[in-house]
Amino acid sequence: MLQYENDFIWNKDVNITALMDDVYQKLVTEKESKIAGYYTLGEDSLPLVDHVLENSQTNRYIQQSDTIVVIGIGGSSLGTKAIYSVFKHRYKNAKRMLFLENPDEIDLYEKLASIEKEKTIFIVVSKSGSTIETISIFKEIISRFYLNYEQQDRERIIAITDFDSLLYKFAQYYKIKVYTIPDNVGGRFSVLSAVGVVPLTLAGYDMKSLLSGAATMANSFFEKKENHLLEKAVFLTSHQKEYPMNVVFSYANCLEDFTKWYVQLWGESLGKINKNAQHVGLTPIGHIGSVDQHSFLQLIIEGPRDKTVTFIKLENFEKNIKIPNISLKFIEKADYINGYTFNELIDGECEATKESIIQQGINVDEITLDRLNEKNIGKLIMYYELLTSLCGKIFNIDTYNQPGVELGKQILLKKFN
Missing domain, CATH: 3.40.50.10490 (Glucose-6-phosphate isomerase like protein; domain 1)
Structure with a gap:
């Protein structure tokens, strides 16, 4: 199971409902016409x-x-x-x-x-x-x-x-x-x-279970049961000039490569010149909590207010390793966490980091996986693919090409010929 919540601060002039309905219909048309398979x-x-x-x-x-x-x-x-x-x-x-x-x-x-x-x-x-x-x-x-x-x-x-x-x-x-x-x-x-x-x-x-999770998410979206996706796409794109960067904090080491996949999907799909000759896009930044919050969090809290932050959190690591009830001389200030599990520690750090960011008026959303299984990861993959297509439609671009990448390939070819 995946759960979603957000703390978005909307501009009053954004017609949320109309944009959501419009982009939903565009994806339905794209699916039915098999433009994207x-x-x-x-x-x-x-x-x-x-x-x-x-x-x-x-x-x-x-x-x-x-x-x-x-x-x-x-x-x-x-x-x-x-x-x-x-x-x-x-x-x-x-x-x-x-x-x-x-x-x-x-x-x-x-x-x-x-x-x-x-x-x-x-x-x-x-x-x-x-x-x-x-x-x-x-x-x-x-x-x-x-x-x-x-x-x-x-x-x-x-x-x-x-x-x-x-x-x-x-x-x-x-x-x-x-x-x-x-x-x-x-x-x-x-x-x-x-x-x-x-x-x-x-x-x-077990790819069948993973595919099943992806199918569940896709079907649920096209049955109009995943409106949070529409809302997020409308928010990110309509506030692109204010918040051109989306930071993803994944609170599990095993999600590091998933975060890298998101960076490619987001960057290569959305960084385009649109049909009105405008340069558009949302810069993806991928981090692992709690490691990277010890570096990048300072920039988020006190740096330029040009970012939105997404937390991906795992509810149950299923290992139950407890922090030993040991008091170390001179380091007694760390004893408050004794007896809690590492799962509780990283979960607490995620929530504390999120709260500190919200208190600064920064836009935040959260995706929670109840556990790490194939169906949840299949859903998460489809979630981000759908979100990418939605943003691409609102930006009025071809989400699926990559002319900027092709230019680099042409230059490389000339260098070796």
Whole structure:
């Protein structure tokens, strides 16, 4: 279960109800016209889970593996990595997952040194099929591990890409297993497609429950039962000039990669030139509580009043570790927390931080997960994807393209030619 609350201070001239109704209808139209296909992935991807499980039963390389290597960057890896980071502590018998994203030679060297070819499945993920970082790392893997992709090693390689992309053609030519991403699902919205479903299912994670959670959120929204999403989108966009930054404080270490996924989703989708030739967007800032509140909170409280703050809080960590009833000489002032659990401590810090921010007149909202399970994370993923689309509609932009990123790719191409 997810719970939501906010302490927004509205401008009086914002017609909240009219904007909410208008943007809701725009998303309904977008869904029905299939401009964006992520809305139904919670249901559409269920048969894919069964297909992957069936294939794994007949592939001896998968049966013998203990590691899944995901080669991808941005939307091809961030969502998958976020889910893995949330649940890896619970899945003791799952296969290890390794993410090769950045062409950082130090990081790449260390990760490649930990790979044992005979126990590894390599999954190369690129929506376009030609992402330069991904294909370059894939080439290094082929060279380093003498990966014979033309014959016996083809069964330890999986490609995930758009239908008929260059990577798709490569995989088809060499009879490598390939899964496709729906044409109307952008990379940063693709975690609930083959991009996330295939590697996480192969690793042993319960993707059906996660997809079920995502479907529940999407269906509930389109049944008009999630008006808090509409309200939040209207508030953030209508107050963009006053509060151009949204800070997310996730109060659980395992949500760090989820927070990074949010940063990409928010930044790449909403930072655009709109149809009125205006530069629009909301700058995403991701932090982990209580660690980062010891640095960034000062800026929020006494710095420029140009931010909204979202708290993501976990109600039950399910470990029940108590702070020992020990009094340390000279440090007795810390004894007030003795006997409480660490869960109670981090929850108290979250609430105290939120209250201190509200007292300063800063706009705050909170998402509470009652516990860390697949359905809740599926709901949370769909929550942020829906929120992104809503904001994009109000901004009057194409939420799903990324011309700014493409410009950088064109410049890089010229540098090496």
